[in-house]
Amino acid sequence: MTTEELLKYRKDTPGSIQRIHLNNAGASLMPKPVLEAVRAHLSLENQIGGYEAAAMQKQQLDAFYTELGKLLHCPAKNIAHATSSTDAYNRALSSIPFEKGDVILTTFDDYASNQIAFLYLQKRFQAKIVYCSLSANGGMSLEDLESKLKKCQPKLLAVTHVPTSSGLIQDVEGAGRLVKDMDTWYLVDACQSAGQMPLDVTKIGCDFLTATFRKFMRGPRGVGFLYASDRVLDENLEPIFPDLHGATWTSDEGYTLKPDATRFELWERSWALVAGAREATAYANKIGLDKIRSRVNYLAEKLRGLLAEVPQVRLLDEGGQKAGIVTMAIEKEISPEKLIADLRAKRINASINYLPYARFDLQRKHTEWALRFSPHYYNTEAELENAVRGLSENS
């Protein structure tokens, strides 16, 4: 990324003047074209009506699907709108025809809401949850995964690509190769990876992939997406409660599902947020995900280097390849709420992972909470230095 490019991206990000925003894994700052697209659609709705605006803008709004197709390297027909990654995840999960005793194979680092969903399935369908062991570098062990896939023949393999609570990147392509010829459904939560690194659903070989826009995608809050594979569509998987958009009430006694991934959608949505999400995807596609990944990796490594010098900071990130999420335990008597407030007072945005957000991971790392800095490509080295200075004055 050239200095000229960086300056342009920062100019598109007015919030970057006011704050050192290292909470991109929470919600990033929207680039100008994203906010403008949201505003423009809201204004149009206000002038001519909500349904009338959606009808007039149909073609531009449909680019939501084609831009996401470019991002994920798949046809638009495999993409569905959702209101968040969790919403997308739940719709996907609800379509898997679980029967009593089915096995869910997952990792110790999968997202807390996903873990709660598995526990719900355990309670409701007596599903059995099996966890893949960790490899020496902290990620899931592909060796153990292979052995458990064979032994348990799981109905579902669920892997969170980049956990919310650690810098880890799980080898989702490696897992995909292992599950390729099995009946197992393969669900990837890409909530924290989408927008910060290239994603190719064919290379991953997943049946479902879910993500949100507000994080590294730099879109608005309240919108997400679901990728559903051809296998999902061909085998006619159906989410719980399709509505009159995902299905058509064709007779008094029945309905037919949409042939494409929009069967997973509900009819109503904020088209203003869809417009923003489309712009965010186009913005990322235009920069290029390889370039973004390289810059994020550079900044995250730089940040880890700076933090390693701070007494009372214990870095927690593991994994051979690491993401733009930098986590640390603070070995000092301070409440996480006070720490965040102190940082905010210095105009440094960061966030906290508490135990119930990442039980297995944080327990293993012997901490009740972790501070998280998550830089994105528009951050600068100077911002990282200032943030680390701000933290070390504090700790």
Add this chain to the structure above:
Amino acid sequence: MTTEELLKYRKDTPGSIQRIHLNNAGASLMPKPVLEAVRAHLSLENQIGGYEAAAMQKQQLDAFYTELGKLLHCPAKNIAHATSSTDAYNRALSSIPFEKGDVILTTFDDYASNQIAFLYLQKRFQAKIVYCSLSANGGMSLEDLESKLKKCQPKLLAVTHVPTSSGLIQDVEGAGRLVKDMDTWYLVDACQSAGQMPLDVTKIGCDFLTATFRKFMRGPRGVGFLYASDRVLDENLEPIFPDLHGATWTSDEGYTLKPDATRFELWERSWALVAGAREATAYANKIGLDKIRSRVNYLAEKLRGLLAEVPQVRLLDEGGQKAGIVTMAIEKEISPEKLIADLRAKRINASINYLPYARFDLQRKHTEWALRFSPHYYNTEAELENAVRGLSENS
């Protein structure tokens, strides 16, 4: 409603200058304070970050619950955010512990997406769907309802308060009295009634009530709400896949649900839309729902009177009490798409109900589609006259 008041409400509604908006049952026009609240929150997010903006505005955003409590005459703790009425409905429906063979008692006029959900439950849990017969005036017969409640002992009674496809108002309070001492769960879809008439959940006696903001509530698109009764909370009903907001991951093997209705929510949402929804509710509460109901009723009756004079218009509305939804068959060779386009060219916003949106109702009324005009309180008599003139030139 005085002329002065009307002028103020129209001044708050810039779209009313550009269009004769008779599609309030689709999506109404947002009053200025609503759009401004959405815009202001988006700007704040852009300046300081999405999580940081939500934290800063927490108290103002919590008024979403208290304003809705005022609207529905219930405590804030019984309210949950949703992304649409269908989303709220699905979350509620998923919490009812259906077992094989359970009966769902509903009406021929319940919303299409709800009907599809019941058919899904029929397929998945062999639920049995039973329909309440019509009374002489077109609404559900309370006599038949009483007899079927006794005979079928349904697990669920589901009633759409105001159907999307007809001017009918169902007697949800009457149904509530009948179901009061039964084990049956009572779910009311108030998607088309919220914002156009008073709603009192205690008088209705329902366990769940769902609605959206974009229709008569005059809020933004992409946001809705769910009311859950104390009985729902006390009996610990649980939606499918609660997330880390609705539940807390308290141990490696389990989680606990939130004590209040927010157990039905997902964590992520557009707080900008929540801010708009709060303003919309406050705006309606300030005018007063009795006053709104009276004005909407006056305009809808006036409109029916004008339409009765138009050849080739066959009015379809039934019911003793009628809502602000005016539906008609057009007895002429014209496609519904062309009719809507012709009306839009005359700056008249209306919408169409097709057969798959209201199978039972439209089949009974011997039409494949119906034109719908849905006035709100800010519309004027002159607009109604112009719209009817526009239609009669066309038909």
